[in-house]
Amino acid sequence: MTSSPVEDRGRIPGPGAALLLLAVVALFVAVGIPLQILLGEAGLLVSQVVFLLLPVLVFLRRGGFDFRMTLALRTPSLAHVGGGVLLLAGGLQLALFLAWVQSLLVPVPVEYLAEMAGSLGADSVGRFLWLILIAAALPAVAEEVLFRGVVLSAFRQRLPTGLAIVAAGLIFGLFHLTPQTAFRFLPTAWLGIVLGWAVVLSRSLPLGMMLHFVNNATVLAMISTPVVRSELPGRVTQMEAPVALLFTGGILFLIGLRILRTAPARGDGF
Numbered sequence: 001m002t003s004s005p006v007e008d009r010g011r012i013p014g015p016g017a018a019l020l021l022l023a024v025v026a027l028f029v030a031v032g033i034p035l036q037i038l039l040g041e042a043g044l045l046v047s048q049v050v051f052l053l054l055p056v057l058v059f060l061r062r063g064g065f066d067f068r069m070t071l072a073l074r075t076p077s078l079a080h081v082g083g084g085v086l087l088l089a090g091g092l093q094l095a096l097f098l099a100w101v102q103s104l105l106v107p108v109p110v111e112y113l114a115e116m117a118g119s120l121g122a123d124s125v126g127r128f129l130w131l132i133l134i135a136a137a138l139p140a141v142a143e144e145v146l147f148r149g150v151v152l153s154a155f156r157q158r159l160p161t162g163l164a165i166v167a168a169g170l171i172f173g174l175f176h177l178t179p180q181t182a183f184r185f186l187p188t189a190w191l192g193i194v195l196g197w198a199v200v201l202s203r204s205l206p207l208g209m210m211l212h213f214v215n216n217a218t219v220l221a222m223i224s225t226p227v228v229r230s231e232l233p234g235r236v237t238q239m240e241a242p243v244a245l246l247f248t249g250g251i252l253f254l255i256g257l258r259i260l261r262t263a264p265a266r267g268d269g270f
Contacts, residue, residue: 018154080202083259091194093249136216169193201260
């Protein structure tokens with residue numbers, strides 16, 4: 001029998017505990033940023049593991065919470081994987097539209113984008129695999145464990161599911177903000193919401209990790225293409241209203257959502 005969020009209280013942290021964890025992680029991130037400046041890409045790897053993933057695992061362990069219930073540690077079905085991929089494909093197109101809308105209000109930092117494209121570009125297989133590890137695989141695990149694992153599970157103890165997903169997504173967007181990256185807030189928060197729906201409907205955090213990884217790896221693959229890397233800043237500033245993305249993205253998103261809703265989930269809880 002499937003257990004409800006109310007029945008899982010005590011086995012899953014509540015919103016107060018999750019907010020406390022977020023405050024601690026935010027302090028750790030403040031330490032991790034100077035570390036990244038000092039050590040470069042190696043600092044990014046250390047900060048993801050030591051300042052993001054490790055605090056979550058210690059929090060769950062010391063709090064006596066159920067790892068499997070809190071983190072929805074279940075293997076997704078093939079139907080959920082297919083639905084999740086369609087949901088992400090549509091969601092990313094809608095994210096591009098949201099990015100365009102936001103650009104009307106928040107200036108796009110062209111120089112910052114050019115700098116990021118240059119630093120994340122890969123001119124060899126070894127370099128690409130290293131970037132996949134530190135900028136795609138590790139964030140997909142660490143960020144999902146925190147935001148779609150602990151935070152989303154905790155919020156669902158007190159809030160309706162839809163509101164919990166939106167709240168966790170907005171916090172996810174806020175955690176990616178810096179003075180140079182305010183333009184990322186809306187698309188990043190939307191991505192968090194998309195991943196939240198995928199995790200809740202499949203009851204599988206590993207599906208969220210997989211989709212998060214696909215998103216990050218796709219961006220890295222595109223940036224590693226010389227043509228894209230050289231033309232990205234100009235294309236961003238000259239982007240016209242991508243209205244067609246509302247149509248194609250909306251269709252893919254709704255199909256993926258339908259599959260996720262109707263496919264049977266594995267295991268109990270969440």
